[in-house]
Amino acid sequence: MSNEKHFYLGANTPYGFFSYYDSIVSQQEARKIYCIKGGPGTGKSxxxxxxxxKxxxxxxxxxxxxCSSDDDSLDGIYVRRLKIALLDGTSPHIVDxxxxxxxxKIINLGEFWDEEKMCAERQGIIDTNREIGETFARAYKYLAAAKAFGDDMTVINEKLCDRYERNLxxxxxxxxxxSHLCICPVTGNERKLFASAITPSGLKFRPETLFDGYRVKILRGYTGNVLSEISDAAAKRGLDTEKFYCVTEPAKKCEHLLIPHLKLAFCTDNEFHNYSNxxxxxxxxxxxxxEEYAYDxxxxxxxxxxxxxxLSHAKKLHDDLEKFYIPNMNFKKIMSLCEKTIKQILEMA
Known part of the structure; x- marks a missing residue:
């Protein structure tokens, strides 16, 4: 029986779009990475x-x-046992x-559009793309403002937490x-991902797919850098880890941690990403x-x-942009290429 995992490699953050696309699978480990190119509405997802x-x-x-900009769309899939990934290689991901x-291997769905008709829509495409960019920039400013209040809550939590308890x-x-594992000369690999995202339809989090089959330890309250310390200890013992980062501190704050070899998971539970099992x-x-904390x-x-x-407004604009492309695509040929790609993948099984 097969299992599904649902998560994100890119996120909308106070720093703009932040990507961990290189974490899906290393070049050394991968058998094949398909980079799918093409405009919006060309059928990549x-x-x-x-x-x-299939x-x-x-x-x-x-x-x-x-996709953090449209939760119903996919930015990629990864077949772990086959070490085969397919990734959206268009902006803002830019997977080359x-x-x-x-x-x-590049799959260019742009080969299947009617370029003459696309050129006729030139100004509409340019104008809509510009408005989408401006709208995302505004969303990131709101998120940066939110982070300022989040930072103050962190300062308050640091003052009120018991560091001795966390160390224990x-x-x-x-x-x-x-403790039953020795310190290893080879450090375990670290995968960096996002379990949740701020999307046009709200905050999204699918913990049941991430933690299925794992012993889960749920952490409530202010955790500080507890998960990073546990991850470092596991890595020193040669264990691979999967670290899921916070979208407001995408380079620093680990919110959830998986240690696959031990089937052990740690989940930070709060009102923004809840889990109780x-x-x-x-x-x-x-x-x-x-009072200060409540205000923040x-x-x-x-x-x-x-x-x-x-972000919801940006998505509506993106839907408008897709309307320039969809009528001018040869989806029959795209599905034929898809069947060919499926055959190639299964031949590598």
Whole structure:
């Protein structure tokens, strides 16, 4: 029986669009990475979904990489056992071949549009693209403003948390889960991903697909850098890890952690990403700064809502952009190429 995982490689953040696309699979490990090029509405997501739908019933686990700008669309799929990935290679992802022919292969769906008709839509495409860019820039400004209040909440939490308790927790996890393993000369590999995203339809999080089959330890309260410390301890013992980062601190803050070899998972549970199916540990908090924290939280939520509203407007504009492309595509030929690609993938099985 096959399993699905659903997550993100790119996210809308206070720093703009932030990508971990290189984390899906290394060039050394991959058998084939298909970089799919083409404009909006050219069928990239449908192309990948059709391949996934064909492969899943054959017993292969498939990772579905959702688009943070349209949660119903796919930015990629990865068939882990076959080490084969298909990725949207268009802006803002910009996935380009690093080892063309040997590892990477370009699939250009632009070959199947009517270029003469597309040129006739030139000004409409340019104008709509410009407005989309301006709208995303505005959304990122709202998100940056939200981060300022989030940063103040972090300062308050640092003042009120018990660092000794957090140190004890990390020590207990290392003793209980890792002490039987020796420090290794080879450090475990680290995969960086996003479990959640701020999308045009709100905050999205699919924990049940990530944690299925794992022993889950649910952490509530202010965790600080607990998960990074546990991840570092696992890596020193040669264990690979999957670290899921916070969209407001995409380069620094790990929110969820998987250690696949141990089938062990850690999930940060709060009102923005909730999960309850596991062993709960709640970090204590001293009393204080209640009014300040409540104000920060309200402002943070208001600005997140404004960000979602703005992203929703960007999606409507993107839907308008697709209307320039869809009537001018030869989808019959695209589906024929899709069937050919499925055959190539299965021949590598």
């Amino acid at each position: 449908s192309f990948m979904r059709k391949i996934a739908d 492969i899943l019933p054959l017993g292969y686990d498939v990772e579905f990489i959702h 071949p690093k080892n063309p022919g040997a590892v990477d 927790y990390v020590d207990k996890i290392i003793n209980d889960e890792l 596991g062993e709960v540990y709640e970090f204590s908090k001293k009393d204080g700064y209640r 939280m309200q402002m943070y939520k208001n600005l997140l809502n404004k960000t979602v509203e703005t």
